[in-house]
Amino acid sequence: QVQLVESGGGLVQPGGSLRLSCAASGSIVSIRPMAWYRQAPGKQRDLVARISRGGSTNYADSVKGRFTISRDNAKNTVYLQMNSLKPEDTAVYYCRIEMTSRDYWGQGTQVTVSS
DSSP: OEEEEEEOOEEEOTTOOEEEEEEEEESOOSOOOEEEEEEOTTSOOEEEEEEOTTSOEEEOGGGTTTEEEEEEGGGTEEEEEEOSOOGGGOEEEEEEEEOSSOEEEOOOEEEEEOO
């Protein structure tokens, strides 16, 4: 079993920044790929950013140049630095870890970008 706990969401004005964190715990014996997804009301859950075991990253086109995913392997934690936030970034953000047997998801953290 793996548990994911996200934090760092909140209300921010357009142009502002937030940093999300996702701490993984449980049966993790090696570095695993991790990712951030988001889901706005009435829309599907979409990939925002992913970081591989080796540290390679990929991003959704809509966040390239504004968001940065990173990880601290010693803490089994992945981060999402979000800059130049826009109202369309408003969503619930979910963390995911890709294990050999299955994927696990966090409970989600709300990000609201509004003036």
